Amino acid sequence: MTEVVIVGGGPVGLFLAALLLQQGVGVRVLEQRVSPNTHSRAIGIHPPSMEALDAVGVAGTLASDGVQIRRGVALWAGKEFAHMRFDTIPARYPFILSVPQALTEAVLARRVRELDSDAVRAGVRAIGLRDDGGTLIADTESISGRGSFRAALVIAADGAHSTVRELLGTPTRLKTYPDAYLMGDFADNTPFGPDAALFLDAQGIVESFPLPGGTRRWVARLPAGPPRAETPALSAERLAALLRQRTGLTVDAGSNSMMSGFGVRSRGVRRMVQGRTFFIGDAAHEISPIGGQGMNLGWMDALALAPIITAFLAGVVTDREVRSYDRTRRRAAARAMRQAEINMALGRPLPPPALAVRNLTIGRLAAIPAINSGVARRFTMR
Template sequence: MIDVVVVGGGPVGLYLAALLLQQGVSVRVLERRTEPDTHSRAIGIHPPSLEALDRIGVASALVDEGVRIRRGVAIGGGVEVAGMSFDSVSGRYPFVLSVPQARTEAALERRVAALDGGAVIRGATVTGICDDGSAVAVDVVTAGRESRVHACLAVAADGVRSTVRQLLAIPAPLRTYPDRYLMGDFADGTPFGPDAALFLEALGIVESFPLPGRVRRWVARLPGSMPEAPTAGSLARIVRERTGIAVDAGSNSMLSSFGVRSRLVKRMIHGRISVIGDAAHEISPIGGQGMNLGWLDAAELAPLILNQLAHTSHERELRSFDRNRLQAAAKAVRQSEINMALGRPLPCPLWHVRNRLIGSAARVPAINSRVAARFTMH
């Protein structure tokens, strides 16, 4: 019997596995994908997450590989409405690190492999899970063969469509929003350098973030109706219409459209099985909090797992974990709702008023610093 089975080999599951392996815990990570995903939706790593990632020795390499976003600017009608510096949010990491999720996952998997080359099992589909009070049994299909993994504890980090959450029938009320977005990565021909730019336009927000290799990600709120299927050309057209910036559609390297939902479980600890990351809380990608929230779940859960394995765990610790992490997730949901509201289309008179109010607030140092801290999850 192994100590911990982790269902899901994405960034959250791999990070938890590395934390536990470093402490001598035996771990198996069951990942449905046979190969790493090269599609990078998440790119922003916030300062608290960099501090967490440093605990497994991968933060430094990621910082060297990524772009350090130290400043964000809000622009409306071609004029800078507000500026925000992240210099005061962290003594060690005063920036948001921009690095493609695929590279982050690769760094995490390399760390896990260095600790235990057999920890990650790819092509493993979980078909059943059972907690009998003394151990957890996980039914798995790998390469067409059925098997059962026995572990003292199990952690589900298997994403928004969590198989474990469904198998255990864990309630997770779903809320949908009317907002839809289109994002894509293009060659960066802007003068923004390492800065992030938010275009607060009357027709809807356009967001722009630097990526390594002189690439820039553009995210635009879509109109209520799109007559054609979203393409790189349509995103480039939206960017041009709203910001005046020409984007080379032919340089597109990633394109994705998405709607927005939120989902929050009532409890994250279910006996010997825990649910963390997107499996426990689905949050709007606007604001880039989801992956970071999952890492912080794992960082707080790891010492509790060690206590459970040592039989020194107390029920109040598990209740405290549930309370703290669900409060953090609820706060992130509220922040994402604010972010989305600020980016919705407005009639011109209201658009002018909103942008003036944002500019006035940003000129108050205390407010500016507080908003910077909220955006970086401090």
């Protein structure tokens, strides 16, 4: 028997494991993947998350491996009409760090192994969850056969398609949106350097973020409907064409190293605590990736949950503290969902006259220091 079983070995589950192991808590992380995922979707680490990652000793490594985005610029018709600075916000890490999720996971996994070389069980899939009245039993399946893990608590950190959520029949609220995007990483031949760039075009937004290794991520809102199923090479050509049309910039489709198309939905559990099972990250709240809040929100869940877990194991946690965790984290998710909806609305197509009015208004407001700073704080989840 172990004290805590964490289902899901992504960045959120690994971060919680490191927090708990540092406190002497026995942890087993069940990760159904046999090998690490090299497909990086999440790249942005916000200042509060950098401070949280510092608590497990990995923030410095990530900061040196990533690109520190200290400024974002908004462009229209080839010209910058607004900018936002992140390095004026009081914070220990005054920037948004751009680093591939695969690298973030690798750094966290190495930290977990340093704390307990046997903590992560790869290739193990949860297929059942039972409560015998004294402990929780996670039934599992792996290449070596079926087995089980006993624990005082189970943490569901197994993503938007959570197996634990399905096993428990956990009710959720689901909302779908009409927006769809095409995303790809290409060699960076732009003049933006470490800046993020948003192109507010009449046909839809284009977002651009620097990545380590001379690479830049591009995200373009699709004209209508869900992304088409096509080969990565065809998708890269399609995205390159959209970028030329909306930004006037040319990217080398042949330099593409990652492609992804996605629609958007939001989903939230009605309770983040179900018996002695806790939900965190995308298992608890799926949010539009536009704005890069999902992974960061999951880390804040883990940071808030860790002391609840240690208190529970010590027999001193109260129902009031558990209810407070459930309430405050669901509120945080609701705020993030509202911000994501604002971000998506900003990127939808507009007739040229309406686009001109909106962009000019944004430019005037961004020139007011107090407003600029306030918006920057919202974007960085301060």
